[in-house]
Each structure stands twice: as C-alpha cells, then as structure tokens.
C-alpha cells in the first residue's frame with residue numbers, strides 16, 4: 605500500500621500508525637526515555653551541551669524553560685535505538701510542541717496568545733509529553749496494531765503523487781477543501797512541530813499545497829464555473845485564488861485516475877466550503893473530473909461532520925464579526941474506472 609502527502613508531519617503520523625512494533629519494546633523504550641530525560645535534566649552541563657534546533661523566532665513562540673525541556677526530550681528520543689519507536693514517539697512530541705508553545709489552541713493559523721496570558725503560561729512539558737505518549741500508545745494498541753499483519757507493507761512519502769499507469773485497485777483520499785491560506789492552514793498549523801522535527805522547509809509547505817500558487821486564469825468550464833463567476837462579481841482576486849485551487853485539484857485527479865486499474869475505485873472525502881457566501885460544490889467537481897477521465901460516478905454519501913477540528917464558522921466575507929456555517933457536511937464521492 606502506498607501513501608502520499610506533502611506535509612512531512614502527516615507522513616510521520618501515518619508511518620507511526622502503519623508500522624508493526626512489539627508492545628514490550630514500546631514500553632521498554634518509554635521507561636528508558638523517562639530515565640534518560642531525568643538524568644540529563646539533572647546535569648546542567650549536559651543540558652547546555654545539546655544543540656538547540658533551528659526554529660524561526662524561537663523566543664517568540666516558546667519560553668526559555670519550555671525550550672530547555674523540549675530540547676532534552678527531542679535529544680533523548682533521537683538517542684533511542686529503534687527507528688520505528690522514534691517515529692512513534694515523535695507523534696506525542698509534536699503534540700507537546702503545540703501544547704507548550706504560545707500559539708492559540710483554537711486557531712488553525714499561527715497566532716500568539718495575549719502578552720498578559722503568557723506570564724501565567726508555564727506548562728509541564730515532560731508531564732504533558734508522557735501523558736500524550738500514553739494516549740498515543742493506547743490508540744496504537746487499540747486501533748492500529750490489530751489491523752497490521754506481516755503482509756502489511758505501507759510506504760508513505762512526503763511528495764506530490766505523480767501517477768503510475770493502472771497500478772492501484774483503489775485510491776482513498778481526503779484532499780484539502782480549499783487553498784490552505786484561506787481554509788485549513790495545514791502548513792502553518794504544523795510549522796512549529798515540523799521545525800522541531802528538523803524539517804527545514806516547514807514554512808514553505810502551504811505554498812506547495814493545492815491552491816498554494818497564484819494563477820492568472822479563471823476556471824470557466826464545468827459545475828464550478830458558475831459559483832466562481834459569482835465570486836468574481838464581488839472580488840476578482842478571490843475568484844482567481846479559488847480557481848487556482850480547482851486547477852490543482854483537477855491535475856491531481858488526472859494523476860489519480862491514470863493510476864487506478866480498470867474496474868478500480870476512487871473514494872474522496874471532502875467538504876464544500878463557502879467563499880463570499882457562495883457554496884462551492886467540490887463533491888460535484890470531483891465526480892465531474894473523474895467522469896472526464898474515464899470513470900463512472902457510482903454514488904456520493906453525505907454525512908454530518910462530527911467532532912472533527914474544522915472551521916465550521918468563519919467569515920467568508922472577511923468582515924469581522926460576520927460568521928456563517930461554512931462546512932457542516934462531509935461528502936464521500938465514489939467513482940469506478942470503466
């Protein structure tokens with residue numbers, strides 16, 4: 605099985621979920637890590653000797669105490685022998701980075717908490733990490749490990765999927781629901797974690813995602829043309845940004861369609877966002893593009909969004925205080941290659 609995502613953190617999480625590991629090894633490594641962390645923390649010279657990571661504006665996002673503790677944690681995880689165990693442990697580490705930074709937790713974009721709240725913000729980094737690690741191990745044990753067999757080989761890569769003729773029986777994916785600048789900013793959301801994990805291009809991820817690059821043309825054909833025209837009547841720039849996203853989604857669908865075997869299926873999970881109060885029928889766009897690439901649209905399931913972290917209320921008119929429900933449903937679009 606293969607997986608692709610442009611965001612290295614998303615790839616890391618998938619690798620952690622899909623790699624078979626023995627539970628006693630995980631537990632032994634956790635105990636060793638706890639011991640190592642406290643041994644290093646007791647020795648000031650050892651703490652000083654650890655190279656700090658390259659984080660843009662580190663002092664803006666983290667207190668000195670948090671930097672010290674995260675540094676010791678990262679150093680001690682790096683020192684664990686087993687690569688798959690390290691990958692699993694980087695998952696709670698990346699969550700702890702977010703928990704302990706000055707970022708506002710209810711935002712998808714990077715915004716710092718208010719100056720007056722920073723004084724009272726003294727998180728217990730090590731305690732939070734081991735609590736997160738316990739939850740990650742429980743989820744791994746309960747949901748992932750039981751489905752992994754000796755025959756499960758899953759290769760996950762951080763790159764754009766370019767297509768291999770008739771290779772796959774099925775492709776299951778959830779593409780972004782819009783450009784990440786104005787929808788969910790996956791790049792920004794994960795910047796600090798990616799930087800702590802040593803990803804040097806962390807701040808360039810959003811520009812590489814679908815709709816991340818500007819284009820001059822406007823999409824004038826198919827089911828998306830009319831809503832884009834409506835947006836253009838109100839704001840030409842927004843219409844071009846929205847178009848750029850659909851051009852990228854179309855290219856990606858062409859690569860996916862080419863890679864599915866005849867009789868194989870594509871399954872896309874997506875939400876229809878609103879821009880300038882105009883709903884964009886992304887589910888129909890996906891079905892339409894697959895049909896243009898030799899598929900039949902079998903069905904689309906519609907379900908109410910549950911507790912997923914989604915921007916269900918934003919200001920599509922960009923006027924402060926004016927919010928509308930942008931995405932309350934999720935669509936599962938299923939097509940079959942003829």
Ligand SMILES: C[S@@+](CC[C@H](N)C(=O)[O-])C[C@H]1O[C@@H](n2cnc3c(N)ncnc32)[C@H](O)[C@@H]1O
Nearest residue numbers: 608609610611614764765778779780790813814
């Ligand atoms: C809606 S999320 C889905 C995340 C995850 N696959 C899931 O199903 O929970 C969209 C994902 O698409 C990724 N992405 C955006 N543009 C991409 C592209 N051109 N190639 C590969 N991945 C991309 C983003 O990094 C983000 O993780």
